[in-house]
Amino acid sequence: MYEYLNGKLAYKCPTYVVLDVNGVGYHVNISLYTFGKIKDCEQCKLYVSFQVKEDAHSLYGFAEEGERKLFNHLLSVSGIGASTGRMILSSITPTEIQTAIVQGDVKQIQRIKGIGPKSAQRIILELQDKLKKEGADTLISVPQHQSVPEEALTALVMLGFNKAQAEKVLTEIQKNNAAQFTVEELIKEALRRL
Known part of the structure; x- marks a missing residue:
């Protein structure tokens, strides 16, 4: 709370x-x-x-x-x-x-x-x-400034997804796309693939 x-x-x-x-x-x-x-x-x-x-x-x-x-x-x-x-x-x-x-x-x-x-x-x-x-x-304290992929990974793990699996999907998304994603866009794309 x-x-x-x-x-x-x-x-x-x-x-x-x-x-x-x-x-x-x-x-x-x-x-x-x-x-x-x-x-x-x-x-x-x-x-x-x-x-x-x-x-x-x-x-x-x-x-x-x-x-x-x-x-x-x-x-x-x-x-x-x-x-x-x-x-x-x-x-x-x-x-x-x-x-x-x-x-x-x-x-x-x-x-x-x-x-x-x-x-x-x-x-x-x-x-x-x-x-x-x-x-x-x-x-150790949670880092205050995470990169976009790190923040997306943290969110996916909090949603209940396996960390290794979510990490793999996020790496795939970034490797196959040259465009820069926002955290929200990256999470949405990862959710489609998980």
């Missing part, structure tokens, strides 16, 4: 900030990792995850896109809620968490407060394949 909030930090502490965005103050829960990244900033951009529960609607903010991706992965694990996800991200860095999950390091994950042996095993079981498939660069 919300991608990010960009504004002035009206208040900050290790667990949450109040971000003033054009005169509206947003209470955004953060991890210690994010606090470390923004503690010296007056103005900041936080990637947000909007969580709805029966009794509360909460915003969780992250200094980096990769940390938000990992948070959302953690929430997909049964038994892991937003508070526990934030605790995990506050205990060790996102890169360390990802490495521990991919390598199946139960002891590293168990060191996190509130995570027992069963929870650690469940996190590894449910996320290991996902994180391996995404690769080591999953925590």
